[in-house]
Amino acid sequence: MKKRTKVILISSLAMLGLMVAISAYWFxxxxxxxxxxQATKKSPDGKWTAVVQxxxxxxxxxxxxxxxxxxxxxxxxxDRLGDLVMNMPVNYPDPAPSIDWSDGKLVVVLANHExxxxxxxxxxxxxxxxxxx
Amino acid sequence: MAAxxxxxxxxxxxxxxxxxxxxxxxxxxxxxxGGFDVNGVIKTGQSDKELxxxxxxxxxxxxxxxxxxxxxxxxxxxxxxxxxxDPRFIDSATILIGMYAQSAGITRDxxxxxxxxxxxxxxxxxxxxxxxxxxxxxxxxxxxNVTNTDIGMRxxxxxxISIPED
Numbered sequence: 001m002k003k004r005t006k007v008i009l010i011s012s013l014a015m016l017g018l019m020v021a022i023s024a025y026w027f028x029x030x031x032x033x034x035x036x037x038q039a040t041k042k043s044p045d046g047k048w049t050a051v052v053q054x055x056x057x058x059x060x061x062x063x064x065x066x067x068x069x070x071x072x073x074x075x076x077x078x079d080r081l082g083d084l085v086m087n088m089p090v091n092y093p094d095p096a097p098s099i100d101w102s103d104g105k106l107v108v109v110l111a112n113h114e115x116x117x118x119x120x121x122x123x124x125x126x127x128x129x130x131x132x133x
Numbered sequence: 134m135a136a137x138x139x140x141x142x143x144x145x146x147x148x149x150x151x152x153x154x155x156x157x158x159x160x161x162x163x164x165x166x167g168g169f170d171v172n173g174v175i176k177t178g179q180s181d182k183e184l185x186x187x188x189x190x191x192x193x194x195x196x197x198x199x200x201x202x203x204x205x206x207x208x209x210x211x212x213x214x215x216x217x218x219d220p221r222f223i224d225s226a227t228i229l230i231g232m233y234a235q236s237a238g239i240t241r242d243x244x245x246x247x248x249x250x251x252x253x254x255x256x257x258x259x260x261x262x263x264x265x266x267x268x269x270x271x272x273x274x275x276x277x278n279v280t281n282t283d284i285g286m287r288x289x290x291x292x293x294i295s296i297p298e299d
Contacts (some may be wrong), residue, residue, distance in 0.1 A: 019197040062248040067262040118264025
C-alpha cells in the first residue's frame with residue numbers, strides 16, 4: 001500500500017472515529033420515546049381502553065421513526081405502553097387510524113391507501129377487525 | 134413522554150433548482166419548514182470540506198460540530214424547529230442529512246455508519262416499532278432513513294440542488 005493511500009485511509013478512519021466519539025458524548029442522553037395520544041375508546045364491557053397514539057422513537061440524532069400505534073390498555077395489559085394491536089408508519093398528510101368497538105370486536109379503520117406494518121389478531125382475547133375506507 | 138403537534142408552522146415543498154418538487158422516501162412531496170435555509174446547510178458542508186483540506190484536525194472538529202446540529206432539537210433538526218415533533222418533516226429531516234454529507238465530502242458509508250451507530254444505542258434503549266422495515270446493511274437503520282439519506286446525497290451530487298456562485 002502506498003504511503004499516501006495509508007495516510008488517507010488512516011485520516012478517514014480517524015475522522016469517522018472522532019466524529020462518532022464527540023457526537024456520542026453530546027447525544028447519549030437524548031434517546032427517548034415521545035407519545036401523543038390521538039384517540040381513546042373504552043370497550044362496552046369496560047375491561048379495555050383502545051388507544052391510537054403517535055409514537056416517535058428518537059435516536060438522539062439523525063434517526064426518528066414515527067408510527068401510529070393502536071394499543072389496548074387496561075388492568076391486564078402486559079406492555080407498559082399498552083398491548084400492541086397495530087403499527088402504521090406516519091406519512092403526512094395521511095390520517096391516523098380510527099377505532100371503535102362493535103360486538104366485542106375492536107374495529108380499526110384505515111384510509112383506503114394506507115398500509116399497516118404490524119398487526120396482531122386477536123390481542124388479549126379481543127378480536128380485531130381492520131377496515132379500509 | 135408528551136409530544137405536541139406544532140402544525141402552526143408553515144411548510145413548503147423542497148424543490149430543486151428547476152423548481153421540481155423533491156419526493157421523500159414515502160413517495161410524497163418532502164416538506165420543509167417555511168423560511169428554512171437549505172442552501173445555508175449545503176454551504177456549511179462545502180466550507181467544512183474545504184477546511185478539512187488544509188487543516189484536517191480543525192476541519193474534522195468543525196464537521197463534527199456541524200453534524201451535531203442534526204441532534205434532537207438541534208438547529209438542523211427539521212422535525213423539531215418549533216420545539217415539538219412535527220411529522221410533516223420526517224423525510225426532509227433525513228434528506229437534509231444526505232445533502233449536508235454530500236456537500237461536506239462525507240461518504241455514503243461514513244454518514245450511514247454514523248447514523249447506524251447512534252441508532253444502535255437507541256435500539257438498546259427502546260427498540261423500534263414492531264414491523265419497521267430495516268436496512269440489510271445498516272441493520273439499526275430503518276430503510277426509510279437510508280433511502281432519504283440517499284435522496285439528499287443524490288440531489289447535491291447530481292447538481293439538482295446547488296447554491297448559486299457568489
